[in-house]
Amino acid sequence: MASRNAIQAVIMAIILVVSVGYIFMYIMAPTNLFRQKWLPKIRTAANSTYFGGQGPSMLMNTFPVLFVAVLGCWYLHSRNKTSGGGDHYPKRGEVNALSGVWRRPIIIKGLGIVSGIELAFFLMFIVLLLWSYSVALHNNFDKITPKSAAKSGEKLWQARLENAALRLGIVGNTCLVFLFFPVARGSSVLPVFGLTSEASIKYHIWLGHIAMALFTAHGVCYVIFWAVTHRLSEMSEWAKTGISNVAGELALLSGLVMWATTFPRIRRKFFELFFYIHHFYILFMFFFLLHVGISYFCYVLPAFYLFLVDRYLRYLQSRQNVRxxxxxxxxxxxxxxxxxxxxxxxxxxxxxxxxxxxxxxxxxxxxxxxxxxxxxxxxxxxxxxxxxxxxxxxxxxxxxxxxxxxxxxxxxxxxxxxxxxxxxxxxxxxxxxxxxxxxxxxxxxxxxxxxxxxxxxxxxxxxxxxxxxxxxxxxxxxxxxxxxxxxxxxxxxxxxxxxxxxxxxxxxxxxxxxxxxxxxxxxxxxxxxIAPILGQNGWLWLAAIISASFIIFLILVGIITRYYIYPIDHDTNKIFSTSSRSLLNMLVLCMSMVIVATVVFLWNKKQNAMESKQIQNFGGVASPNxxxxxxxxxxxxxxxxxxxxxxxxxxxxxxxxxxxxxxxxxxxxxxxxxxxxxxxxxxxxxxxxxxxxxxxxxxxxx
CATH class of the missing domain: 3.40.50.80 (Nucleotide-binding domain of ferredoxin-NADP reductase (FNR) module)
Incomplete structure (x- = not known):
């Protein structure tokens, strides 16, 4: 028991260190120190012919979150074994670390009932967004001079408007990074920090509102910029490389339709409309991927990938009728x-x-x-x-x-x-x-x-x-x-x-x-x-699904990039489309996840079937009618x-x-x-x- 508790403490310490480092990266991201010194070194070290430009992004943004998710699975499995597979019963009078003033309820209009610690983290997140936006604007506005703007045929305020619009989109992506964590019901990331999906839905709502407000401002500012510089034709451009404007507009449009049904009065009065329209998130994420490309999509990929794993496992469970x-x-x-x-x-x-x-x-x-x-x-x-x-x-x-x-x-x-x-x-x-x-x-x-x-x-x-x-x-x-x-x-x-x-x-x-x-x-x-989706050792199986599917994805993408995409990109007469690369990556990722998750689910379904035979006559003590x-x-x-x-x-x-x-x-x-x-x-x-x-x-x- 003591050794297991020590292992749990070590795992939790690693999780906290990696999580703090991950957040620290977002704090430093807009600074010149990160962009001019740290980021070039990371790109040089992680860039390769097997992963191209998405390699550094996966290393910095995707790997840490998936690492925490896998470690979290091990931690929760060990904790279940410590408590004998049942609930943990604390001693009478045992004080929770978050009890007292930090858990005292606070009622705030628009947020509802929140605890002191929830309010503190919410305010810190708002400060992070303001910090990221203000520092990025300050550093970039210093580089935008009347002379540099004139070279592009723009006025100073027009050049700054374009930069401000770009930064609004980048800050909105920070909200998107965390948006899918609360809705991944079976993920290990929430419970390892003592949270549940149903209690965290409010975080999803807050993040969704903030993200859509920022993305809307991002789109409106770009439309204004194109209008005043007489470049409205750019709204219909789908670039073969780089940013696709049409895909971004389609993503924003689907997001706005979805956002319109999320406000409380509409959601409660027309719940079915809200429920069906909310599936527009598929269109939003699809066009967002095509808009920014796979390299930048790696920022938001971890939470979205964990959500996809969870959603597919729920789909497999829901195919079976229960007794x-x-x-x-x-x-x-x-x-x-x-x-x-x-x-x-x-x-x-x-x-x-x-x-x-x-x-x-x-x-x-x-x-x-x-x-x-x-x-x-x-x-x-x-x-x-x-x-x-x-x-x-x-x-x-x-x-x-x-x-x-x-x-x-x-x-x-x-x-x-x-x-x-x-x-x-x-x-x-x-x-x-x-x-x-x-x-x-x-x-x-x-x-x-x-x-x-x-x-x-x-x-x-x-x-x-x-x-x-x-x-x-x-x-x-x-x-x-x-x-x-x-x-x-x-x-x-x-x-x-x-x-x-x-x-x-x-x-x-x-x-x-x-x-x-x-x-x-x-x-x-x-x-x-009714049986556990992944059996009694579900957390270990979930860790195996996340790890194995992502490793398979890395191997397949590495082979495809090195022997198919790389030769095309280095042919002077050809260039591989950014949209095609993005779709190919997501196809391989989803295929890897589906194969591994299906195999694990079917294996555990067979084990559950053996157990269900022992209780197949349960409920027969009374006549059927x-x-x-x-x-x-x-x-x-x-x-x-x-x-x-x-x-x-x-x-x-x-x-x-x-x-x-x-x-x-x-x-x-x-x-x-x-x-x-x-x-x-x-x-x-x-x-x-x-x-x-x-x-x-x-x-x-x-």
Whole structure:
């Protein structure tokens, strides 16, 4: 154990050194020291007949990030082995390095709820952009004189306008460098730094807005420059070498169409339009590649490549239909879907799963919170779905039909979630939820059941404050406990549930909204349990895919460049097109990735199939079309849960009083629900009056 911890420390130290060096390169990039002294030496050392001008760019920009990604895979694999393949349980009172004032929530208009450390890094990134732009302008404006401008047939301000436009594009590329990290759900780069994809989506949004603003300014400035210098004909030029103006305009156009649908009002009102238009990123990146060429594209290649690897693995996983064992149907248009899973699939509380039901829509994938615990329910995975939109209402209608014996085909991607959780370090957990926002807390409660009953850990007290609009939604409390096939030990938890029905003064139709029924589905031979994409050693396999595919790419590109492109470029009568070189490189890269990833996936699929045979009869304890007896809220399986539940009608609690009255040394305040509720709780915890309050927002809406 000690040696493994030492190895982890060494790997993390290397990751931090390489990451700091990578960021330092961007700080120094606009300076004359870097451009006039360091860069020529790097180009001389890395330039070769096998890679040409893209060699130095790959060495400086692509290799460090992929190196960190591979090391991160090794680190996460070692960490999983240290914790026995399960969740990491910190000791009571153990203080996180980022706790305290740096994690105190701050509400900023346009950014939402951010922590102190997030705000600090955001401001440092803005400073980096301003630094890069201002230093580059200063250094280049010194070289632009009236005499040098006159030689090009331009005025001084026109020459400076062109240079300023160019620098806007370069600074925008800095945003593009980091844009795809947050959306690579299965990448190792985020979790190695303690981040998750769903919590990092806001970074993707910030970077996207900044990048598109800079690229738009870049394009507008060039159009103005061409207009005032009477060179509008350059807008239709597609140069054989160097920058292609037409490709840049097409990239900007596709980016603007995509950007127009990302603003909150449009995205929420026309989500399907946003979803489909967002696939324009393919066009944007394609034309961006043709615009700048492969050598410069190597700046943004690492994150985009990791995203492509992740996206292709998700595609492979989504081709398999999964086994839906049963569904619990609630009268409030809420479903709990229970899937079969392999024992090797583990996940942490608050993880999410993406679902696709082809009979409703082949294109749409929707994320849902996992309500089960992989430790408590080793052969089952559950998600809870509230019928709020057209897709979820259609699914509820299909599954709640009295004739529902065979379930529709369902495909999944995931699960995705934090590498570890630190809920056990608190003395008290206050969970504040609004509506369906209660569902992430079910997985936490079930995980604490496992920690208390099986591992004999001392668990924190739990205060669950849940807000519902109508009394029919109270039936969601039935789903706190697993279904009948799973252990339901909750008596050892110190649990209090305070439920508030805000729009009713008294229960509406007391007997009508309490029935919960369970439907068991006939198993299909074509379905399989949910399994890890790359098996139990997934991080090692991911490291192998990244390493092997990139090495194959380097070998093939080296051969093609040396024996095909190089002879053409050095023929006095011929020249190899920049666009053709770029497309050829991306084709080889994607081909290498697809081949390696497919081989690894199929190998692990065979291993998963062997494990799935052991649980192929799981879910057959009930007849395929049998319905469990209706259950009422007052007769939950565990009487202790009934005694712990208080329902209040027509009132809202004084959250400030409740939180400030807690005297425990460490109180974890978790909130999930509408934006207004999250901001209210964040304001209370950020006031500084409760030093023992540790805030965490769980939000899946962006």
């Amino acid at each position: 839906l064992v049963s569904a619990r149907i609630l009268p409030s248009q809420t479903l709990e879907l229970n899937f079969s899973k392999t024992r090797g699939l583990t996940y942490t509380p608050t993880s999410i799963l993406f679902l696709n039901v082809p009979s409703i829509s082949r294109m749409q994938w929707h994320p849902f919170t996992i309500s089960s615990s992989s430790n408590l329910e080793s052969e089952q995975l559950s998600v809870i779905i509230k019928g709020d939109g057209s897709w979820t209402k259609k699914l509820h209608h299909i599954l709640s039909s009295p004739s529902a014996v065979d379930h529709p085909d369902v495909s999944v991607e995931g699960p995705y979630g934090p590498i570890s959780t630190d809920f056990l370090r608190h003395d008290l957990l206050v969970m504040v939820s609004g509506g369906s926002g209660i569902t992430p807390f079910f997985s936490i409660i079930r995980e604490l059941m496992h920690a208390s009953e099986t591992l004999k850990h001392k668990t924190p007290s739990i205060l669950l404050l849940s807000f519902f609009k109508n009394s029919s939604d109270l039936t969601m409390l039935n789903l706190i406990l697993p279904n009948a096939n799973s252990p339901t030990q909750i008596s050892n938890l110190d649990l209090q549930i305070q439920a508030y029905v805000t729009r009713e003064k008294q229960p509406d139709s007391p007997e009508a909204n309490k029935n919960v029924r369970t439907i068991w589905f006939k198993p299909k031979t074509t379905d399989s349990p 049998s319905y469990n007896a209706d259950r009422e809220l007052e007769s939950l399986p565990q009487q202790s849960l009934v005694l712990a539940t208080n329902v209040h009608y027509g009132v809202r609690p004084d959250l400030k009083r409740i939180l400030f009255e807690r005297k425990e040394s460490s109180v974890g305040v978790l909130v999930c629900g509408p934006k207004k509720l999250r901001h209210e709780v964040a304001n209370i915890c950020s006031s500084g009056l409760g030093a023992n309050l540790h805030f965490e927002s769980i939000s899946f809406s962006w």
